[in-house]
Structures are given as C-alpha cells and as structure tokens.
Amino acid sequence: xxxxxxxxxxxxxxxxxxxxxxxxxxxxxxxxxxxxxxxxxxxxxxxxxxxxxxxxxxxxxxxxxxxxxxxxxxxxxxxxxxxxxxxxxxxxxxxxxxxxxxxxxxxxxxxxxxxxxxxxxxxxxxxxxxxxxxxxxxxxxxxxxxxxxxxxxxxxxxxxxxxxxxxxxxxxxxxxxxxxxxxxxxxxxxxxxxxxxxxxxxxxxxxxxxxxxxxxxxxxxxxxxxxxxxxxxxxxxxxxxxxxxxxxxxxx
Amino acid sequence: xxxxxxxxxxxxxxxxxxxxxxxxxxxxxxxxxxxxxxxxxxxxxxxxxxxxxxxxxxxxxxxxxxxxxxxxxxxxxxxxxxxxxxxxxxxxxxxxxxxxxxxxxxxxxxxxxxxxxxxxxxxxxxxxxxxxxxxxxxxxxxxxxxxxxxxxxxxxxxxxxxxxxxxxxxxxxxxxxxxxxxxxxxxxxxxxxxxxxxxxxxxxxxxxxxxxxxxxxxxxxxxxxxxxxxxxxxxxxxxxxxxxxxxxxxxxxxxxxxxxxxxxxxxxxxxxxxxxxxxxxxxxxxxxxxxxxxxxxxxxxxxxxxxxxxxxxxxxxxxxxxxxxxxxxxxxxxxxxxxxxxxxxxxxxxxxxxxxxxxxxxxxxxxxxxxxxxxxxxxxxxx
Amino acid sequence: xxxxxxxxxxxxxxxxxxxxxxxxxxxxxxxxxxxxxxxxxxxxxxxxxxxxxxxxxxxxxxxxxxxxxxxxxxxxxxxxxxxxxxxxxxxxxxxxxxxxxxxxxxxxxxxxxxxxxxxxxxxxxxxxxxxxxxxxxxxxxxxxxxxxxxxxxxxxxxxxxxxxxxxxxxxxxxxxxxxxxxxxxxxxxxxxxxxxxxxxxxxxxxxxxxxxxxxxxxxxxxxxxxxxxxxxxxxxxxxxxxxxxxxxxxxxxxxxxxxxxxxxxxxxxxxxxxxxxxxxxxxxxxxxxxx
Numbered sequence: 044x045x046x047x048x049x050x051x052x053x054x055x056x057x058x059x060x061x062x063x064x065x066x067x068x069x070x071x072x073x074x075x076x077x078x079x080x081x082x083x084x085x086x087x088x089x090x091x092x093x094x095x096x097x098x099x100x101x102x103x104x105x106x107x108x109x110x111x112x113x114x115x116x117x118x119x120x121x122x123x124x125x126x127x128x129x130x131x132x133x134x135x136x137x138x139x140x141x142x143x144x145x146x147x148x149x150x151x152x153x154x155x156x157x158x159x160x161x162x163x164x165x166x167x168x169x170x171x172x173x174x175x176x177x178x179x180x181x182x183x184x185x186x187x188x189x190x191x192x193x194x195x196x197x198x199x200x201x202x203x204x205x206x207x208x209x210x211x212x213x214x215x216x217x218x219x220x221x222x223x224x225x226x227x228x229x230x231x232x233x234x235x236x237x238x239x240x241x242x243x244x245x246x247x248x249x250x251x252x253x254x255x256x257x258x259x260x261x262x263x264x265x266x267x268x269x270x271x272x273x274x275x276x277x278x279x280x281x282x283x284x285x286x287x288x289x290x291x292x293x294x295x
Numbered sequence: 296x297x298x299x300x301x302x303x304x305x306x307x308x309x310x311x312x313x314x315x316x317x318x319x320x321x322x323x324x325x326x327x328x329x330x331x332x333x334x335x336x337x338x339x340x341x342x343x344x345x346x347x348x349x350x351x352x353x354x355x356x357x358x359x360x361x362x363x364x365x366x367x368x369x370x371x372x373x374x375x376x377x378x379x380x381x382x383x384x385x386x387x388x389x390x391x392x393x394x395x396x397x398x399x400x401x402x403x404x405x406x407x408x409x410x411x412x413x414x415x416x417x418x419x420x421x422x423x424x425x426x427x428x429x430x431x432x433x434x435x436x437x438x439x440x441x442x443x444x445x446x447x448x449x450x451x452x453x454x455x456x457x458x459x460x461x462x463x464x465x466x467x468x469x470x471x472x473x474x475x476x477x478x479x480x481x482x483x484x485x486x487x488x489x490x491x492x493x494x495x496x497x498x499x500x501x502x503x504x505x506x507x508x509x510x511x512x513x514x515x516x517x518x519x520x521x522x523x524x525x526x527x528x529x530x531x532x533x534x535x536x537x538x539x540x541x542x543x544x545x546x547x548x549x550x551x552x553x554x555x556x557x558x559x560x561x562x563x564x565x566x567x568x569x570x571x572x573x574x575x576x577x578x579x580x581x582x583x584x585x586x587x588x589x590x591x592x593x594x595x596x597x598x599x600x601x602x603x604x605x606x607x608x609x610x611x612x613x614x615x616x617x618x619x620x621x622x623x624x625x626x627x628x629x630x631x632x633x634x635x636x637x638x639x640x641x642x643x644x645x646x647x648x649x650x651x652x653x654x655x656x657x658x659x660x661x662x663x664x665x666x667x668x669x670x671x672x673x674x675x676x677x678x
Numbered sequence: 679x680x681x682x683x684x685x686x687x688x689x690x691x692x693x694x695x696x697x698x699x700x701x702x703x704x705x706x707x708x709x710x711x712x713x714x715x716x717x718x719x720x721x722x723x724x725x726x727x728x729x730x731x732x733x734x735x736x737x738x739x740x741x742x743x744x745x746x747x748x749x750x751x752x753x754x755x756x757x758x759x760x761x762x763x764x765x766x767x768x769x770x771x772x773x774x775x776x777x778x779x780x781x782x783x784x785x786x787x788x789x790x791x792x793x794x795x796x797x798x799x800x801x802x803x804x805x806x807x808x809x810x811x812x813x814x815x816x817x818x819x820x821x822x823x824x825x826x827x828x829x830x831x832x833x834x835x836x837x838x839x840x841x842x843x844x845x846x847x848x849x850x851x852x853x854x855x856x857x858x859x860x861x862x863x864x865x866x867x868x869x870x871x872x873x874x875x876x877x878x879x880x881x882x883x884x885x886x887x888x889x890x891x892x893x894x895x896x897x898x899x900x901x902x903x904x905x906x907x908x909x910x911x912x913x914x915x916x917x918x919x920x921x922x923x924x925x926x927x928x929x930x931x932x933x934x935x936x937x938x939x940x941x942x943x944x945x946x947x948x949x950x951x952x953x954x955x956x957x958x959x960x961x962x963x964x965x966x967x968x969x
Binding site for chain 3: 359365411414415416417418419421422423425426427429430433436437547551554555558562623624625626627628629630631632633636637640
C-alpha cells in the first residue's frame with residue numbers, strides 16, 4: 044500500500060469543477076511535483092488534503108488511514124504540514140514566535156500547568172526552542188530571529204514559511220509554489236533545501252510548482268493537471284514530452 | 296544603554312530579562328505596599344479601583360488584544376461575578392469559596408458565550424457581545440427571586456479567616472493588589488507558553504493556525520473562558536468595594552470604559568492595561584479639580600496679566616460654569632478617545648516606550664522609529 | 679385583530695427609523711468598511727439643527743428641514759475630515775473607537791449648548807390621522823414609512839447603478855487599488871459621510887413628532903439600529919431597512935403581547951438566534967478567503 048493516496052478526489056464549487064476525479068499516489072521518501080497552467084486545480088488539491096475544504100467526493104489515505112473526514116487541525120498531528128501560496132505568516136510577531144507556533148502539535152502541557160508555569164512547561168519551552176534552532180540552522184535564518192515579520196522582504200518570508208512547516212517535524216510536507224517570487228539564487232537555495240529535506244530529514248515532499256527548472260532538478264515524479272483533471276503522470280521528462288501537456292501549455 | 300547578551304534559551308523565556316527590571320519592579324512593589332500608610336484614604340480607595348479596572352483590563356486584553364475577538368460586553372461578566380458573590384454571601388458561604396465560585400461561574404458563562412461566537416467575526420462579534428450584555432442586564436433586573444431585581448443587593452463586609460476586611464481598609468487594598476499581580480503573572484505565563492502563542496496565531500491568521508494543528512474553535516472558547524473568569528474575579532472585588540450592586544451599574548457604558556482602559560493604555564501590552572486603568576480612574580478626580588480649583592487659578596493668571604478685578608471674577612465664574620456643565624465628562628471621554636486614536640495609537644505604554652527610547656538613544660532619536668504603517672489594502676471581510 | 683394591525687404599523691414606523699439609521703451605518707460601511715458608532719448621534723444633532731431652524735428661528739418646516747439636512751451634510755464632511763480621514767488606513771478597531779469617542783463628544787456638547795430637556799417642533803405631520811375603516815393611522819408614522827421607502831430606493835439605485843456608487847464599493851474592498859485606478863478615495867469617503875449624515879438628519883426630523891428631540895436619543899436609537907443593520911447583513915442597503923423593520927415590529931409586538939421588560943430584550947434575543955444560524959445576517963454574503 045502506498046504512503047499517501049488520493050482516490051477520485053473532486054471539488055465542485057457549484058457548476059465549477061475545480062478538481063475533477065483526481066487520483067494519485069505518493070511513495071514514502073519521494074518528491075512528487077504537481078504542474079499545470081493557472082487555474083488547473085493544484086492549490087485546491089492541497090486545500091483538500093489539508094482539509095480546509097471538504098471534498099465533494101473522493102477519499103484521501105495517509106499511511107493507510109482514511110483522513111477524508113478529519114478536521115483541519117488534526118492534519119498537523121498526523122504528520123502533514125503545508126506552506127501557503129500567499130504567505131500566511133503572523134505579521135505582528137517575531138520570526139521566532141512564528142516558528143514556535145509551528146511546534147504546536149508537539150506541545151503536551153495543559154492550561155493550568157501553563158498558568159503556573161511549572162517546570163514541565165519550562166522544560167517543554169526549552170525543547171521547542173532547541174528544535175526550532177535546528178530548523179533555523181538548516182535554512183540559514185539566524186539573522187532574522189528576533190525581527191518582526193512585517194519588516195522582512197518577500198524572499199525571506201517564503202523561507203520562514205517553509206521553516207514554520209518544518210518545525211512541526213512532518214512526515215509529509217505540501218509545498219505550494221515554493222519558488223514563486225524568488226530570484227535565481229534563492230530558487231537555487233530552495234532546490235538544495237528540498238533535496239536535503241528528502242535526504243537528510245527523510246520527509247516526503249508533495250510540491251506544486253511552475254518553475255520547470257526547479258521541477259526537473261528535484262522531482263522524482265511529476266503529475267500534470269489541467270481543468271482539474273490529471274493529464275499525465277511519470278518522470279519529469281516523460282510528462283514534459285506528453286502531447287496533452289504540451290497542448291495545455293502551448294495551445295493545441 | 297545596557298546591552299543584553301543572551302547566553303541561554305532561559306534568557307528568552309524568563310520574565311525579567313535582566314536585573315535592572317527586577318530592581319525597578321521591586322521598588323514599584325515596595326511603593327505600592329507602603330501606599331496605605333502614606334497616602335490619604337481617598338487615594339487608596341482610588342487605587343483599589345485602579346486594581347479592579349486593571350484586572351478586568353488584563354482579562355479583556357487576553358480576549359481582544361491577543362486573540363483578536365472584540366468584546367463590548369465585559370460589564371456583563373463583571374456583573375455575573377458580583378452577583379454570584381452577593382448571592383452566595385447571603386448563605387454565609389466563606390469568602391474563598393464564593394471568590395472562586397464567582398470567577399469559575401463567570402468563566403463557564405464565558406465559554407458558553409464563546410461557542411456561538413465561533414462563527415462570528417468583526418462587527419458581528421461586537422454586536423453579538425453588546426446584545427449579550429443587554430440580555431444579561433435585563434435578566435438581572437427581572438430574575439427578582441435571585442437578584443432582587445432593580446432594588447439591588449447589599450454586599451456585606453468581606454470576612455476572611457474570621458477577620459472583617461472593610462472595603463476602605465488597607466487589607467482590602469492588599470487583596471485587590473494581590474489579585475492584580477497574580478492575574479498579570481498568570482497572563483505572562485500564558486503568553487510565553489503554547490496556549491498564548493496559539494491565541495496570537497488565531498488573531499493573525501486562522502487558516503495558518505489551523506494548519507499548524509491549533510484547534511481554533513477550542514482555543515477561542517478557552518480565550519473567552521479565561522477572559523470571563525478573570526473579569527468574574529474582579530467582579531467579586533467590585534461588589535465588595537461598592538457594598539451595593541444593582542443592574543444599572545453594569546451598562547454598555549461600563550463595557551466601553553473597559554475598552555477605553557486597554558485602548559488608552561495600549562492594546563497589546565499588560566503595562567498598558569494598568570496605565571489605562573490609572574488614567575480612567577483619574578478622570579473623576581480631575582473633573583472635580585477642574586470644578587473646584589481651576590476657575591480660581593485661571594482668574595489668578597488673568598489678574599497677573601493685568602486684567603481688571605471685574606474681568607477676572609467674570610472669567611472665574613465662566614470657567615466654573617463650564618466645568619460644572621453636565622455633559623463635560625462625556626465630552627472629555629470623547630475628546631480623549633479621538634485624540635489617542637489619532638495621535639497615540641500605541642497608547643500610554645507606547646508613549647512611555649518612546650520616552651525610554653529617546654533617553655537610550657540620545658541624541659540619535661528619530662521620531663519616525665515608531666511611525667505606523669498604514670495598511671490600506673486588505674478588506675477585513677476576507678480574513 | 680385591529681390592535682394587531684395598529685401595533686404592526688407602529689412597529690413598522692419605528693422599524694423604519696431604525697432602518698434609516700441602519701442605512702447610515704451600512705452606507706459608511708459599504709464605502710469605507712468603517713462602522714460609524716456615532717450615527718445615532720448624527721441623527722440627534724440633525725434633529726437639533728432642525729429645532730434651531732424651525733423652533734428657535736421660526737422658519738417654515740420644509741425650509742428648516744432642508745436647512746438642517748444641508749447643515750448636517752456639511753457637518754458630516756467636517757467630522758470625516760477631522761476624525762476619520764487621518765486614520766483611514768488603520769485597523770477597524772481603532773476607527774470604531776474613534777467614532778465612539780465622537781459620539782460621546784457630540785452628546786455632551788449638545789447637552790451643554792441646548793440643554794438636556796425634551797424639545798418639540800411643529801410639523802405638518804404632528805396632527806392628523808388617516809382613517810381606513812376603523813383603523814386609525816397617524817400621519818407622522820406614515821410619513822416615516824413613506825420617506826424610508828423612497829430613500830432606500832434612491833440609495834440602492836445610487837450604489838448599484840451609478841459610477842460614484844461603484845467607486846464607493848471599490849474603495850471599501852481595496853483602498854490602495856482604488857487609488858491606483860484613479861478613484862479619488864478621500865473625496866468619495868467625504869461624500870459618503872455627507873450622504874450618511876443627511877439620511878440620519880432626515881430620520882431625526884421625521885422622528886421628532888414621535889420621540890421628541892433630546893440629547894440622548896441618538897444613543898438609545900443608535901443602539902437599537904445596530905441589531906437592525908446586523909440582522910440585514912452589513913453590506914446590504916435593502917437589508918438594513920428590512921432588518922430595521924423587523925426589529926421595530928418585534929419590539930412593538932413584544933411590548934404589546936409579552937410581559938413588562940421583554941420589549942427591550944426581545945430584539946437582541948432574535949438577533950443572537952439569527953446570528954447563530956446565519957452569521958452574516960439575513961442578506962449578508964458569506965465570504966471565504968482563497969489561500
């Protein structure tokens with residue numbers, strides 16, 4: 044059985060079929076990219092997986108467990124983290140606070156313990172801080188630790204968004220257009236980090252992306268979507284040469 | 296200018312970043328402790344009100360400032376705490392029991408209010424809290440078997456461990472001060488732990504909070520409950536201070552006064568809640584001062600500038616008439632609120648920070664450091 | 679049966695006043711996403727201006743009415759210029775508090791200048807009733823209903839059919855983008871406040887025969903108009919009036935059929951129930967953010 048599986052997922056907004064009977068599977072430890080023109084339904088699939096929208100039909104399986112009915116806040120606890128296309132960071136907080144929120148699914152302290160700030164809470168805080176520091180080191184974000192998000196440039200915010208997702212120690216990470224808005228060097232860095240996530244941290248990566256260079260460089264497999272339907276699935280070169288995919292991007 | 300060199304994660308977690316803070320807060324505490332012995336009983340009485348209002352302010356801050364759920368109905372929570380105390384006191388329940396009961400019952404009501412409030416945002420939430428407050432006020436007036444309706448209820452003097460604690464005495468002041476300090480410490484603990492961070496996350500982006508694993512509904516209800524419970528505790532003290540409570544003391548006006556406390560003090564800081572409370576409680580004595588002393592002073596100044604005797608006494612009576620005008624308090628409230636929103640959005644605490652920064656950076660201070668960026672862009676309907 | 683209709687008409691008339699104030703709320707909200715908590719007090723001030731023109735200076739009713747409307751429109755622009763424009767880009771909460779402050783200020787100043795008694799003005803509608811069979815309907819109530827319907831229709835057309843109305847809706851959605859598109863956002867906001875104050879004045883003058891002119895009337899009615907606006911959904915002009923009428927009718931019926939004290943609470947209970955079921959109000963639109 045595969046690590047992650049989506050079966051006949053559909054999302055209809057009235058008459059608009061954002062996602063139309065999409066099925067695919069992700070193997071453990073692989074990097075799978077989803078490509079397609081704008082409006083193909085890529086982010087909608089992510090929103091279905093992280094349960095922000097309920098699917099009109101279809102089922103989602105993670106580690107052979109049916110997660111289609113799980114509430115959105117349980118998904119992080121299962122080990123699935125995501126980043127957002129339009130960055131959803133907490134503007135008025137420091138980067139450190141943002142990353143510490145990412146650790147939320149690992150917190151074990153109760154409200155009454157926190158009010159009294161018992162030693163168990165203090166120990167928990169130090170542990171969370173240690174893990175966050177490991178992520179900061181992984182992504183070279185030391186310089187921005189105590190800076191407020193509202194003052195940081197877009198490229199840095201994208202990396203912080205990734206860092207926050209990594210802080211929850213996920214098994215599967217959903218990256219929504221990780222390189223959008225980044226320049227060439229930042230995209231290079233991003234491709235190294237994505238590879239490192241797979242090799243060093245053992246995280247399975249599901250990625251929506253437009254930048255073909257990045258897709259070719261990191262992906263093990265690629266899925267092409269258009270109008271909410273799967274056009275092709277396979278290795279990057281196979282998919283890019285597929286006639287349907289070429290027609291979708293360049294016009295028939 | 297002191298430079299803080301951090302060597303341990305502990306430095307970021309602890310309450311007092313460096314020993315300077317311990318010294319200044321220690322001195323403040325010492326001053327507060329000797330206050331009843333050096334200040335007049337009137338001022339001590341005002342300090343009691345400051346403590347009570349500041350406690351409510353901190354509670355409101357948790358809900359509105361940190362979780363982003365606006366509430367214009369906190370007078371209702373204060374009322375529930377006060378009436379619980381008055382009611383249980385009739386059955387000779389000891390103080391610690393009805394104190395806890397007041398707070399916890401109000402907390403439960405807060406949680407119940409939190410549930411329907413889950414789906415409401417922005418202006419709808421504000422109106423819902425106003426409606427809730429009205430309904431509570433009516434219930435208090437109608438449920439005569441429990442609350443004696445519009446006649447109100449007498450609150451007997453507090454008795455702790457067999458000793459009577461009159462509301463004008465120093466012991467009551469210490470009690471209120473202790474409650475305030477415990478509330479502040481508890482809130483600070485909350486803020487440096489996962490729950491507090493979850494609250495702030497909910498304020499800034501609910502979607503992101505959900506994807507981080509925060510059960511947004513549960514935490515919103517928790518926030519309501521905690522905020523209400525703190526206000527309920529303050530309500531018990533409020534009941535004792537006034538020794539008589541009736542439904543018309545807990546109006547929308549009072550809820551707005553609580554919002555004024557955190558607005559003037561600074562919406563995101565605990566210091567702000569205390570400063571705001573001081574400011575609000577000082578308005579009444581200020582008005583009295585205006586009425587009694589100002590006319591004489593202004594007339595004196597006019598005379599010093601060479602005005603004739605008749606003109607001076609004319610000025611004096613005009614100023615006195617103005618200061619005694621019925622609506623002056625409301626006008627001052629209005630002007631202060633507008634001025635603060637326009638010119639001092641960070642509140643009194645913000646002004647204090649700016650002053651501190653000025654002295655730290657002297658002579659390199661720039662006013663633009665705190666210039667607030669206007670966020671024209673996002674319509675709040677699409678949060 | 680007759681009593682029922684009588685109460686219904688009373689309720690509708692009262693509801694129309696709430697609706698007119700709620701209309702003012704919704705107008706300002708549609709253009710700037712600001713909720714003007716001082717709307718009721720603008721109505722009160724309009725009533726006082728009318729009293730000054732008609733009662734104190736002895737002008738003809740219609741002249742005084744028009745004068746009050748024009749004066750208040752100017753005052754609305756002034757208030758906007760002084761209080762709202764400097765904080766136009768700030769979070770909603772600050773702006774709401776600023777309008778609350780403005781309300782306090784207006785109430786107190788009016789109390790200091792004119793005094794806190796009740797005042798009356800002579801209107802063509804004060805006396806006179808319409809008789810339909812054994813039904814007796816007072817002209818003052820009917821005038822309120824008629825005026826509300828006319829104003830509502832005019833404003834609805836204005837917002838949805840004219841360019842200026844579209845410009846207003848655009849600037850409430852995304853102010854910065856509206857600036858870039860060449861919309862004179864500041865002027866648009868001024869005009870909206872002027873219109874909103876004028877509508878409030880109309881409500882205040884029409885209401886004068888029913889409730890008299892009094893410095894606290896704005897607070898009491900404004901507070902009732904809130905549930906009206908929320909009930910109708912805060913973005914909808916017809917919704918505001920429908921909400922107002924609903925609240926007025928509920929209040930009237932509750933006052934007549936239910937025991938003492940329920941009259942004031944019933945609207946709020948209904949409001950909370952509606953919000954529970956439909957958080958955006960009856961005509962409101964449920965918005966979702968695309969992430």
